[in-house]
Amino acid sequence: MSxxxxxxxxxxxxxxxxxxxxxxxxxxxSAITARTGLGKGSLYHFFPGGKEEMxxxxxxEIDGWFTRTVFAPLxxxxxxxxxxxxxxxxxxxxxxxxxxxxxxxxxxLDGTRDRFAARIGGYFTAWRRxxxxxxxxxxxxEAMERAEHAVLAIQGALVLARSLDDPxxxxxxxxxxxxxxxxxxxxxxxx
Amino acid sequence: MSxxxxxxxxxxxxxxxxxxxxxxxxxxxSAITARTGLGKGSLYHFFPGGKEEMxxxxxxEIDGWFTRTVFAPLxxxxxxxxxxxxxxxxxxxxxxxxxxxxxxxxxxLDGTRDRFAARIGGYFTAWRRxxxxxxxxxxxxEAMERAEHAVLAIQGALVLARSLDDPxxxxxxxxxxxxxxxxxxxxxxxx
DNA sequence: CTCTGTCTGTACCGATTGGTACAAAGCCCG
DNA sequence: CGGGCTTTGTACCAATCGGTACAGACAGAG
Numbered sequence: 001m002s003x004x005x006x007x008x009x010x011x012x013x014x015x016x017x018x019x020x021x022x023x024x025x026x027x028x029x030s031a032i033t034a035r036t037g038l039g040k041g042s043l044y045h046f047f048p049g050g051k052e053e054m055x056x057x058x059x060x061e062i063d064g065w066f067t068r069t070v071f072a073p074l075x076x077x078x079x080x081x082x083x084x085x086x087x088x089x090x091x092x093x094x095x096x097x098x099x100x101x102x103x104x105x106x107x108x109l110d111g112t113r114d115r116f117a118a119r120i121g122g123y124f125t126a127w128r129r130x131x132x133x134x135x136x137x138x139x140x141x142e143a144m145e146r147a148e149h150a151v152l153a154i155q156g157a158l159v160l161a162r163s164l165d166d167p168x169x170x171x172x173x174x175x176x177x178x179x180x181x182x183x184x185x186x187x188x189x190x191x
Numbered sequence: 192m193s194x195x196x197x198x199x200x201x202x203x204x205x206x207x208x209x210x211x212x213x214x215x216x217x218x219x220x221s222a223i224t225a226r227t228g229l230g231k232g233s234l235y236h237f238f239p240g241g242k243e244e245m246x247x248x249x250x251x252e253i254d255g256w257f258t259r260t261v262f263a264p265l266x267x268x269x270x271x272x273x274x275x276x277x278x279x280x281x282x283x284x285x286x287x288x289x290x291x292x293x294x295x296x297x298x299x300l301d302g303t304r305d306r307f308a309a310r311i312g313g314y315f316t317a318w319r320r321x322x323x324x325x326x327x328x329x330x331x332x333e334a335m336e337r338a339e340h341a342v343l344a345i346q347g348a349l350v351l352a353r354s355l356d357d358p359x360x361x362x363x364x365x366x367x368x369x370x371x372x373x374x375x376x377x378x379x380x381x382x
Numbered sequence: 383c384t385c386t387g388t389c390t391g392t393a394c395c396g397a398t399t400g401g402t403a404c405a406a407a408g409c410c411c412g
Numbered sequence: 413c414g415g416g417c418t419t420t421g422t423a424c425c426a427a428t429c430g431g432t433a434c435a436g437a438c439a440g441a442g
Contacts, residue, residue, distance in 0.1 A: 023301035025217035029400055040401080041420045050400065101300055108354040109297040110214035117356070124354045148351070148360065149344070149367055156347025160339070163299040163315045165308070169339065176340055198389090220430055231431080232390040241431065389438070399428065408419070 008046045008057075011036055016058040020101050024055055024112040052115065055107075059119045062103060065094075067126065074130035080138040084181055087131065088174055091154060098161030098170025105155045127151050135181060150177040199237045200252075202227055207249040211292050215246055215303040243306065246298075250310045253294060256285075258317065265321035271329040275372055278322065279365055282345060289352030289361025296346045318342050326372060341368040 014036040018027045029051070033040060047053040070087050077083035095102065104123045107116055132147035140146070157173035205227040209218045220242070224231060238244040261278050268274035286293065295314045298307055323338035331337070348364035 021302055023214055023216060023303075025214060026302055028398080030398075039421050041404095041422080044401075045419060105350045105354070106300040108350055109292055109300060111212055111217055112214075113353065120354045121356065124351055145363065145367070148363065152347035152351045152360065152364060153340070153344055154347065155350040156343035156345065159296045159299055159346040159350070160315055160343045162304065163296070163311045165312065169343065172336065172339065173343060176336070219428080221428075230391050232392080232434095234390095235431075236389060383442100385442080386440090387438100388440095389436105391434105391436085393433090393435105395430105395432070397429080397431105399426100401427105402425075403423085404421105405423105406419105406421085408417105410415105410417080412414090 009061075011038060011043070011046055012054075012057050012061050015054045016061070016103065019055060019058060020103055020106070023110070024051070024107060024115075025110075027051070055112075055116065056119070059104065059107070059116055059123075063119065063123050063126075066123070071126050071130040074134040077134075080134040081182065083134050084131070084138070084178075087134075088178055092170070092174055095154075095158060095170065096167075098158055098167045101162065102155060102158050105158065124151060131181075138182075140182070140184065146181055150181055153177050198233075199248075202229060202234070202237055203245075203248050203252050206245045207252070207294065210246060210249060211294055211297070214301065215242070215298060215306075216301075218242070246303075246307065247310070250295065250298070250307055250314075254310065254314050254317075257314070262317050262321040265325040268325075271325040272373065274325050275322070275329070275369075278325075279369055283361070283365055286345075286349060286361065287358075289349060289358040292353065293346060293349050296349065315342060322372075329373075331373075331375065337372055341372055344368050 015027075015032060018032055018035055022028075022031065029040065029043075032038075032054070033043060036043070038046075043054075044050065047057065049056075070090055073083040073086055074080075077086075094100070104120050107113060108120050113120060128144070128147050128151050131150060132143040135146050136143035153173050153176070157170045161167055161169040206218075206223060209223055209226055213219075213222065220231065220234075223229075223245070224234060227234070229237075234245075235241065238248065240247070261281055264274040264277055265271070268277075285291070295311050298304055299311050304311060319335070319338050319342050322341060323334040326337050327334035344364050344367070348361045352358055352360040
């Protein structure tokens, strides 16, 4: 056992990794107690609502982290291009270049979505909107379309990188969306 | 040996939808018996290996369908642009414009991946390669990069469409990758 | 018809599930 | 020290898990 967490925040972080590995249904209480080093007593003391409350806490923590370090700069930084560069950098670090999964996206794909629909929807709505704002503030057109595609590409790259067991997928995707986000001309070419 | 049990194919299709809805761990035997109408006896007659064999059969069926109706034309159709158009059309239909999930992608995101790593990797490898082949045959550059991004964008759009409960995400993504796949120039060279 | 092998419903299995009860243990403050 | 809170381990629970055993229903072939 690695380290027995003494605080709820540590427990949240540990539980998050278990959900990442096994999914919501697959994360059994016994796996959680084993990996966190916490007994059921402590676990249900921190999270009286059981697994559901654990997952809610994890999602809230993820949402908070992204809001603080990615979404807010995207909206508020006077230099929108710097904020976009920061997003790319932080995203690469957070997802370990595609070796780590997006728990929000993973939850969205199975029945777990219905339990946390609001949080999941809110997370992606915030990301898309914040990024679109930065793109628009940088004076480029098609801000919403570009932002949506960038957010979606990140999620897809996580799926594909893990499927192919190739982090290069994630790196290539980041380079591409940076280009697409910052390219001056609009993409639409009718005919 | 005797006749290929036609009922089994129906069972595979029904089981696939249950996996889509609940994930591998979340799909309980009781849910499967309830939704398929098959008792445990029939189920274990068709799939002596239990859930694992059911999932393997489902993945094989999906892989076969895509190989037949998408990958093969991409590689063999003398008109590669028509094959790409067909891929886009079939993909939209298969995933119900983003209302249906890619089971292969969903399995890739949690611990289920390890059980079926070969199948999952093979599926995406085949898709990427077939699409890259069509792009290259159509005389365009950066075939592998464009193909990889298109495949990844489809997966990401499924995640995002479901998260936001907005099929429009999928439609917009299809339009964008069609443009990117067929645009004559590389992106950093505006004409 | 009977025979034969393919199907299928049901009862049952041990193990594990998420969750509760509760008492002992630690801890802080007086 | 002692009392009162928070924290924890353990025993326990009904329900469900995936899976097995098996007897009978069912067909097709003779």
